[in-house]
Structures are given as structure tokens and as C-alpha cells.
């Protein structure tokens with residue numbers, strides 16, 4: 001479905017150049033949920049922006065269904081961390097959701113149906129006439145998710161979408177995202193710095209190295225579905241996978257892990 005080959009990105013040139021991505025390769029299958037984790041500042045957002053066609057890569061390429069991507073393709077939608085800046089405050093919730101649909105030139109009835117269905121899917125059926133500034137942070141991010149869903153994407157890119165929310169809202173939106181992935185069969189690439197979140201959500205976790213980043217390891221998350229915030233996180237396998245991903249991101253081997261624990265105590 002989505003293929004990343006030899007992707008590299010350097011910002012600027014000369015002595016000021018920032019080598020963000022060294023070389024990245026991976027593929028994402030249809031309906032798969034892939035989480036990308038890595039150390040702070042390693043290049044996660046840069047990678048997602050290149051995947052989205054919002055920024056051109058310096059080397060390599062991204063393809064979707066075999067087509068080389070040079071701008072955001074119609075079958076892709078993006079949810080950003082900063083919902084307060086991604087929604088237009090002067091537009092109602094319905095108008096915000098309708099805005100990207102203009103690109104699709106749909107009939108009015110079809111458009112209204114998509115808006116209604118997407119608001120129902122995120123449990124905001126009654127919020128269509130309200131404005132973003134009248135809603136809580138969690139509700140605003142649900143509007144952003146509804147806007148992405150209404151677009152009927154095949155691929156949903158999410159850049160730390162819940163990082164600014166409180167723990168309870170975050171858990172609710174994680175579960176909402178899993179439910180929507182299940183119902184809509186959408187392929188998800190989800191960037192997060194939160195290892196628990198990555199292991200809880202993903203079919204596979206891609207762990208990146210520090211900048212200039214590369215793929216350090218791709219980890220299969222073979223935890224049973226449907227997942228549950230309590231029972232999944234109590235599984236011994238959850239703890240094992242979480243520890244493994246943590247070590248990859250921190251680049252610790254088991255010996256270093258023990259040394260770190262000894263230093264801390």
C-alpha cells in the first residue's frame with residue numbers, strides 16, 4: 001500500500017544544513033496500523049511530512065499503491081497534534097469538516113451524509129453547528145478525526161495527535177482510533193513519542209535511531225485484539241514488548257539497562 005524507499009531529508013545546505021533523515025526504508029500493508037517511535041528530535045515529524053507529500057524528500061521516494069507521491073494524494077488524510085491550529089476558528093464544526101471535501105467535488109447530499117456519519121463516528125453528532133473554540137481540547141481533536149474520516153481516506157497519517165491531551169481523554173481517543181480503524185479498514189501511520197501508546201495501538205512499531213535517523217528495528221506487536229486499556233496493558237507480553245521498544249529507542253542493551261538501574265538506585 002505505502003512504500004518508503006531510500007528516503008532522506010536534509011534541511012538547508014552548507015554549514016547550516018540539518019541532516020534530519022539519513023535513509024529510511026519500510027512498507028505498510030493495507031489496513032495495517034504502524035506506529036513510528038524514536039528519540040526526541042530524531043526526525044519523526046519530518047518523516048511524516050515527507051510521507052504526506054507536504055515536504056519533498058532530499059533523496060528516495062514514497063509510493064502509494066505503486067504511484068510515486070509528489071503531493072498529498074486524494075486517498076490520504078492527516079491529523080496533527082495541534083488541533084487548535086488545524087481547525088479554522090471562524091468556521092463551524094460542519095464547515096471545518098466540509099472544507100477539504102471541496103477538493104472531491106461531491107454532491108450536497110453526499111457531503112452532508114459524510115459529515116453526519118463522521119460526527120456520529122466520533123460521538124459528536126450534536127456538535128455540527130458549534131465552533132471549535134466552544135469545544136474542549138479532546139472534542140476539537142475528535143472534530144479533526146471526523147474531518148479526516150469524512151474524507152474517506154485509505155491512509156490516515158497521525159502526528160502525535162493526542163500528546164497535548166489529558167490521560168483519560170487520550171486513552172478514550174486511542175480506543176476511538178482503534179475502533180475506527182477496525183470499522184473503516186483504513187491504513188494508519190501514527191507518530192508518537194509515547195512507547196506505551198505505540199505498543200497498545202500498533203500491529204508493528206518502527207523504532208528510529210537518533211538524528212540523522214534510520215530505522216533501528218521493526219517490531220511485530222502480536223498482542224490479541226480487540227485491545228483494552230486495562231487487560232491488554234496487564235499482559236506479560238505487553239510489558240515485554242514495551243521494554244523491548246524502550247530499549248530500542250534508548251539504544252540500551254540488557255547490560256546497559258542493569259547498569260542504568262544500578263546508577264539510579
Ligand SMILES: Nc1ncnc2c1ncn2[C@@H]1O[C@H](COP(=O)(O)OP(=O)(O)OP(=O)(O)O)[C@@H](O)[C@H]1O
Pocket residue numbers: 011012018020038039040041042043044045046047193211
Ligand atoms: N524547517 C526546518 N528547518 C531546519 N531544521 C528543521 C526544520 N524542521 C525540523 N528541523 C530539524 O530537523 C530535526 C528533526 O525534527 P523533527 O521535528 O522531524 O523531529 P521529531 O522527532 O518529530 O521531534 P520531536 O520528538 O520533538 O517531536 C530537528 O533537529 C529539527 O530541529
